Amino acid sequence: MAAPLEVLLSSDSGSQLWNCTVFDPHSGSSLLSYRGGNSGARSLTVLGGEYLLSAQLGKNFINVWELQRKVGQHLAQLSPPRSVCLLCFLTDQVCTGKLQSVLSRHYQDVTCLKFTDDSSHFVSGGKDNLALVWSLSSVVQLDVSHAPEPRHIMSRHSLPITDLHCGLMxxxxRVATASLDQTVKVWELSSGELLLSILFDVEIMSVTFDPAEYFVFCGGSDGNIFQVSLCSQVRNMNDHKLKTDVGKTTRVMKSSCLHRNMVTCLSVSMDGTLLLSGSHDETVRLWDIQSKQSIRCLTHKGPVTNAIITPAPANMFLPDSRPAVPLPRFSRHLHASESDGGEPGEVCVRLRLHTQVSASVFGDGENTKVRIAELEEEVQTLKKMNKDLYDFSSQMLTKPT
Incomplete structure (x- = not known):
């Protein structure tokens, strides 16, 4: 049988036999199971298509698996008494394992953390009712005398934020945030402006967009899942006071087998036809979005902590393959000693094709100057290509039929 294009990853807090299970979302069959502890909520992530990582539930270490191995290892021991409650990685930029920055801008616990699809920014939400937009370039800096500051502070929620989702582009x-204040708010990430506020009659525990961003899906504390059209309701994207009534503007997933407890995880397939939901009622459900019917139920051993649909990594079903680059042990200290490897001021970045480039940010050596010149020339070439493509498209669109 051919490997699926997408897989379903799920975990719960009660299983004693495995940590995470991989399912085929179309057949519901179990494909792989990874053993070792239990994953905390919103902490399960695939790194670079080669590793699976999760924060150990209630502990101060991170589990890591090579995608072909079923037994986990402890990747990092963090300084007690801190415990890892969230885990979110850039797609391909973990290389040295050195601690780059420590952010302490939230006033209470951080509840959710998401990167944008281009890894240029990430958004954090917390129990202090705030959602903060961070620029990665300002966070990973070498000037340790200045603490990084968020690019935007989104402060329109009146109760703790429970979940957030970053769209494409x-x-x-656009960013959606869910809160215990019974609202879901849609923001413009570039400006931090509020675009839309949707009012419900229940607390909202999870939120996600479909890939085309026609709809926002919201998981309630009562087990209901709401579908809100962004196209029909958002007539004026600059109307910051726009609020909608749940009875008139949402369509609820219909089934005789609705979740019996809060919906804490939501994810949509790449083609926008399937919705995945995970709940504290110890089930994961797949829904057909068009008919709004539950088509599959996967029973777990405890409250579901993670449930996501993700493209199937190429190495997941190749038992003889191994990661191209080993994943290093994470440092516990912000200022690593020189004995930890690497020169002061050196930044190492892993590219998508598993090539590594080391660049010294101090000094102006000839190699650095040459590389800068090459990059500037490449930028100019890409700008010309973009202009040519735009001119060609304009001609085709305005050409008389």
């Missing part, structure tokens, strides 16, 4: 993306 990188720094131009």
């Amino acid at each position: 990188g720094a131009q993306a």
Whole structure:
């Protein structure tokens, strides 16, 4: 049987036999199971298509698996008494394992953390009712005398934020935040402006967009899942006071087998036809979005902590393959000693094709100057290509039929 294009990853807090299970979302069959502890909520992530990582539930270490191995290892021991409650990685930029920055801008616990699709920014939400937009370039800096500050502070929620989702388009993306104040708010990431506020009659515990961003899906504390059209309701994207009534503007997933407890995880397939939901009622459900019917139920051993649909990594079903680059042990200290490897001021970045480039940010050596010149020339070439493509498209669109 051919490997699926997408897989379903799920975990719960009660299983004693495995940590995470991989399912085929179309057949519901179990494909792989990874053993070792239990994953905390919103902490399960695939790194670079080669590793699976999760924060150990209630502990101060991170579990890591090679995608082909079923037994986990402890990747990092963090300084007690801190415990890892969230885990979110850039797609391909973990290389040295050195601690780059420590952010302490939230006033209470951080509840959710998401990167944009281009990894240029990330958004954090917390129990202090705030959602903060961070620029990665300002966070990973070498000037340790200045603490990084968020690019935007989104402060329109009146109760703790429970979940957030970043759409597509990188720094131009829209961000949805869910809160115990019974609202879901949609923001413009580039400006931090509020675009839409949707009022419900229940607390909202999870939120996600479909890939086309026609709809926002919201998981309630009562087990209901709401579907809100962004196209029909958002007539004026600059109307910051726009609020909608749940009875008139949402369509609820219909089934005789609705979740019996809060919906804490939501994810949509790449083609926008399937919705995945995970709940504290110890089930994961797949829904057909068009008919709004539950088509599959996967029973777990405890409250579901993670449930996501993700493209199937190429190495997941190749038992003889191994990661191209080993994943290093994470440092516990912000200022690593020189004996930890690497020169002061050196930044190492892993590219998508598993090539590594080390660049010294101090000094102005000839190699650095040459590389800068090459990059500037490449930028000019890409700008010309973009202009040519735009001119060609304009001609085709305005050409008389």
